[in-house]
Amino acid sequence: MRLFVNITLSGVANGMIFASVALALVLIFRATNIVNFAQSAMAMMTTFIAYSVLNRGNGYWVAFAVALACGFVLGAVVQLVLIRPVQNKPPLNAVIVTFGLLILLEGIAGAIWGNTNRGFPAAFSQTGITIGTTKVAFSHFDVFIVVAVVVLMVLMLVLFRATTLGLRMRASAFASEIARILGVRVQRLLTLGWALAAVAGSLAGLLVAPTSSFSPYYMDLILVYAFTAAVIGGLDSPIGALVGGLITGLALAYVGGYLGGALEPLSALVLLIVTLMIRPEGLFSRPTARRV
């Protein structure tokens, strides 16, 4: 029983991280129909920038803020420079561009910081919390992970649902031509969408780094899990990203906990394939059949 609880708790914490990257993928996919395979590398990049900021003797929260701000800028620049030229081309062009960016960023990071594994500090203690007399596999840092991702999701939800900026962004994502003839500057909002997505990705980068071997490739596997989560959620639903993240996190935790950690990546792919076979549109996708 205790093992089950511990596995579940670690699954929730990991699931929140997957949800954060999945949210980044979903934000971009629903606005542009592009899966940004460079999301992981962009998050890696900003986390390495945070690493450099930390190494200059700055506090954790300074580095944290710098990483998120750099994520915002990086997302905007990538959209402006790389994505706009391929936007109205066949979707494969964008896929190749984002793959190219993934390789490019990992190469640049390797050249600047080296390809060795290193450590990245956590905001809070990573030892399990003691409840009563029993110690559970859920640390203060895990609490922070859950809180940070929930706060991010709530902020995004408020932005999309309760502000006119969010209304513009939703309109641009759902019906860009109609949005344009209503005066919405769709291109700017797409840039903003990429920037916000990269902030979500950067947050995930900061949350993953302390628990993994921190190298230019440390986010690659997370991207596979997050992609699985996003597909389970339907690829265009932010709520779906959260639920998909939790499902993926829990599934991987049970596989890792009961069957062995080596099976985790494989089980994510099985989950992905099963989802595509049984419910290819995902759990939360908006209906594709529309009245015209």
Place this chain on the structure above:
Amino acid sequence: MLEVENLSVSYGAIQALKDVSLQARHGAVTAVLGANGAGKTTLLRAITGLVRPRSGTVRFDSHELTGLRVENVVRSGVAHVPEGQSVISELTVEENLRLGALWRYGRREREQEIERIYNLFPPLSERAKRHASTLSGGERQMLVIGRALVARPSLLLLDEPSLGLAPIVTAQLMAILSELVQRSDLTVVLVEQNARSALSIATWAVVINHGTVVVSDAAEAVAADSELRHHYLGF
């Protein structure tokens, strides 16, 4: 006044509009008629900037619209209602309307303008919080027209508003439009395949065939010319 001069538009090798020139006068409805595929929709899309003309100019009052981005054409007072009752079905009725007013009005004025549209189309106010996907065809058409009017445009481009609507709904819609034009200084370009209903509220009429203007005259004259009607308008 809207002035279109020598407008040509091509899609690849297909020339959709050839040297089209026409005018739409202030405070009046100008009907643009013609068969399916005549180039009517392309004409509106070229005016708004959704397609780039190969040559020719579009002017509205003193504004040169040619070459402007759609978002800026809108900001010079042009509202375009595309064909097919193009509500954004994922948004609520009120969100659709709010979106139309965003570029022009701050919060308070926006709510007033939305209220004005609700008075114009009462069924919309009953369904304000519902998703636009739940509306009937007639309500959708009210919503897209209301959404275009909410920012108080000076030029309204309507693409086939009667398409898919019951005749009685079309008649109601035309009555509302004609009242609106009489009350305000609105200039309307009404593209229709349903020539009969368009001519009922239009002052001027332009007939397009295979991408060129064949007739440009008073609506009454077009309606009275039985040969022309028979040849191009099918009634």
